[in-house]
Structure formats: structure tokens, C-alpha cells
Amino acid sequence: MKLYSYVWKRILTMVPVLLGASFVSFLLLRLTPVDPAKAYLSVSNIRPTEEAIQAIRSQLGLDVPFWTQYANWLWQLCRFDFGTSFFSKLSVGSEFMNRLPITAALALVSLLLAIAVSVPLGIVSALGKNRPIDHICRFLAFLGASLPQFWLAYMLIYFLSVKMDWFPLQGAESWRYYVLPSFTLAFSLIATYSRLLRAGLLEGLEEPFVLYARARGLGTYAILTKHVLRHAVRPVVTAAGMNLGKLFTGTVIVEQIFGMPGMGGFFLESVFHRDYPVIQSYIFVMAFVFVLGNLAADLIQAWIDPRLTRFEEKGGK
């Protein structure tokens, strides 16, 4: 029961954030130095005469008052109708749906790869504290925090695709095309997660219940999996939720480098075409995914550690 009410409360807190995000993405179009109607005409190669501008303004719904426009935008978002692209004249929603699978697959594979690598790495690093293996893991974490992603991508291309010819250069036709991009994206995540897990495990291993478990004769493996890991994983889950934004920012750059026809690459193209409806919708979708990711992280945390929901109810922190 308690978990249910926590879930509902947490979902309700999303509403004002999403409203704010929809307003920011709406406002973006009002910040343009050029009239969006003129931008539309120049993208479509139509001569910007007075009546053409008027016609486009009413077509785009720019001739009604500010707040009515915002209400229309909100109503559009509720119906998942993102308008029409200036450039391709197709509906933005269908353009997104065509590209979403690639980006979603890339993000998901990277996240899973990051978790699959960083959990053992964190454990090994914590158990062998200050041994060579720990130093290696920490050095990797340091690299992950300092390497620029786009450069890492090119280094991988240079060494593994150009020199070794192990992986194809550009495209998204089979799983082989996903190896380098997802590794690029996962690398900095691995660094963050393994370090967080290491810190959590080291803290957890100092707890009195570990001593008690040892006194009961439990082995290191059992103590780790049954008692310590559960708590040490929590900051990693939070970080995973927070890092979704970084992951999606990464897909924008990585998709462009590896020529993958996903949403991120499409977004960048639209930036150069000044295709405002696409930009506006894309950042709203990103905000939505980001907020949803944070929600998921919080819920997983509450599931791992039910005490969190109780704290929330007391109204403390």
C-alpha cells in the first residue's frame, strides 16, 4: 500500500515539471530572431511576399494570442501531435517514430553494457582495495571522466575500423554497427558507475551487520550479494537516472559520427535547417524521457529500499 501511494505521489510531481518543460520548449520558438513564418518560407524556397507570410502565419497558428498558442501547443503535445516538419513536410511524429528504434536500441544497449561492465568492476575494485586491480579500475574511471566522447569515437574508428577493419564505419544495418557507438557511450558511464559502486561497497563493508554476518560464518560472496550490494547499488541507480540526459546528448553526437539514422542525428540536421517544429518537439520528447528516467530510478530505489517511501511520508526530506 505504502509503495502505491509513493508511486502516485511521485508521478504527480512530474506534472508541474513537464508543464514547465512544455513552456520552455514553447518559448524557444518565440526567441527566434527571425519570424518562424519567414524561416518556413526560406526553407521551402518560397519568395516571402506579404500575403505568403500572412498565409503561413495562420497556417502555423502564429496569428492568435500568445497564451492561445501555448494552449494549442499543450493540446498538441497531449495528442502526441508534434506538427509538420518545415523541411520534409512530413509529420514530425512519424519522422520520430521512424528513427526512434535506432536511438532507443543504442541507448539501451549502452546502458546495459555500462551496467554489465561496471558492476563486476566495482566489486573487484572494492574487494581488492589498493591492490593493482583497484588502481587499474580507478584509472579507467578517471579516463572515462576526462576523455571527450567524440574524440573517443574517432579513436575507436581509427584503431578498430580503419587499422584493424573489425567493425564497419558508418550505418546501422546489423549489430556490428552498434558495437563501437554503444561502447563510446558506455565508456563514461562505466567510469561513473564503477566508482560509485566501489565507494558504496567500501562504505557498506564497514557496517556492523557485515561483522555480524562474518561472525555467523558467512562467506564474502554471500555477504556481498545478500547484504552489501543491495545498498551499494542505490547511488548507481540514481546516477543511471540522472545520466540519461548525458546518454541522450551522447547519442546526438555519436549518431552523427557513426552515421546512424537515429533521432539525435535527425535533430542535428534540423538544427542546421532551422526546422523549428522538429527542434521544439525533440527537446520536449527528451525532457519527457529524462523525467521518466528519473522517475524510474526513484521507483527502483523505493523498491530496493522500502524505507525511502516511509521517509517521504513523514514529510521530512
Place this chain on the structure above:
Amino acid sequence: MKDRHKAFANLLVRRRWMLYLSLSVLLAVVVCGIFAPYLAPHDPSFVDFSHKLESPSWDYPLGTDQLGRCLFSRLLYGTRVSLGLALLIVVACLLSGLLIGCLSGYSGGWIDHAVMRVCDAVLAFPSLILAISLIAVWGAGWKQMAIALVIVQTVYYARFVRGLVINLKQQTYVTAARVCGTNPVRILMRHIVPNMLPPLLVVVTLEIGWVIMDISALSFIGLGIQAPTAEWGAMINEGKSFIRSHPRLMIAPGAMIFVMVALLNLVSDAFGENKGFGSPLRRKSKST
């Protein structure tokens, strides 16, 4: 127990050694950047087709690019661009963040509430993606990029400062000052802001590195500093077409970014308070 003290002392010594080393290398790079006009063997934007794509030699320590420009000189000048712009952006963020955070944290009430709601709305977006969209609206260029980054980042600073202010506000000496009838601006300037400097210093060193990375990423995708200027990200973008024949054109500027960011990471890590190479700014707050 004694062993533990010893280990702690060792740690301190090692950390200090790290700090001095990374600080001095950092300083060396900064000095090289400042004195780039004297140190650079060539003009970074001098195009000379008779020397294009040359391998490293005495004349050209790192060789030349596709337009015959000296790669080494371009890297040196790139230090000025990246570091200068990153400093500018971080200082601007810091000032605006301090202003907004102090206002919001100290006054509390509806002002605080309104400011935090605005922050929440901006924080709902992945920061670099919001910056890209702002640049998309205004057009590519270094000024637009700087303004976009400042707007997006200020929110993090404001929230961080607000948290610090709320903590410091409850200190006895602040209450004492209020009882004496000191005006709020004076309390903030004399009692609160100076006490925020140590954590802010850690944040700022780390953020400079992150901003350098953001600048280079944005310039790399062609939205930031534009091509003829010697900037590391833009240089990687130019060099990427020569990845097969002349990889050094893309390896060298990337290595520079890496070294700068790594040094700044090491310095801020040695300053302490920073666990896990994540900026305290980005941590999940327990606000409201």
C-alpha cells in the same frame, strides 16, 4: 589505530604530490597559452599550400594540416581560445548563479518558490541538448554558444548556491547579525558569500574542465567556434576527413582536450570534497 593514521598521512602526502604536479603542469599549459604569440613557430592561420599535410619536422613540430597551417601553433593558440572562453563562461555562470541563488535562498518565500520552479523546468532538459536548441534558434557562433551555455549552466549554480545559503542562513552568527539590524545585502556579502568560497572553488575548477569539453563538442558539431579559428573541437572536425591518411590531425587536438580536462579533474579531486568525478552541481538535490 596507528596504522590507520599512517595510511591517512600517506594519502595526504600522495594527494599533495598529485596536486602540486597537476597544478604545475596546468600552469605550464596556461603560460604556454598566454605566451602563444612568442612560443608558436608559425602564424596559426597562415595558409601555405606548398607545405600542406607535411609530417612532423624541425620546422613544424607536429606537421601541417590540409591547408599547410602549423598544427603545433594551432594547438597553442587553441589553448587561449578554449581556456579563455571557458573561464569567461564559468565566471559569468558563477556571478549570475550567486545572484540568483542568494536572492532565492536568502529571501525564501514565494521568490524562492518561483525561482526553483523555473530551475526545475530548465533542469528537465539534458543541458547540452537545451544549449544546442538555443544555438539553433540564434544561429551558430561563439557568442551564441557562450550565452546558451551560461543560461543552461546558471541554473545548476543557482541551485547549488541556494542550498549553501539556506545552510549558512541558520548559523548563529547570521542570526546575530540580523538581530543587530544589519541589512541583508551586507549579511550576504560579509557573512555568507565568503563562507561559500571553498566548495565553490572545487566546483569551479571542475566546471572549467566540463565547459572546455562542452565548447569543444559544440564546436566539433559546427555550432560553436567556427572553422578558421584554431579551436580544438573545430580542429577535430576539420581533421576527421583525413582519419585514414593523417590521423594526427585529429589525434593531437583531442589529446589536448583530454590533458586539460584530466588536469582540472585531478586538481579538483585533490582539493577534496569531490567523490566520483561528478560535479557536486549535478548531484540530485533534496530540495523543496
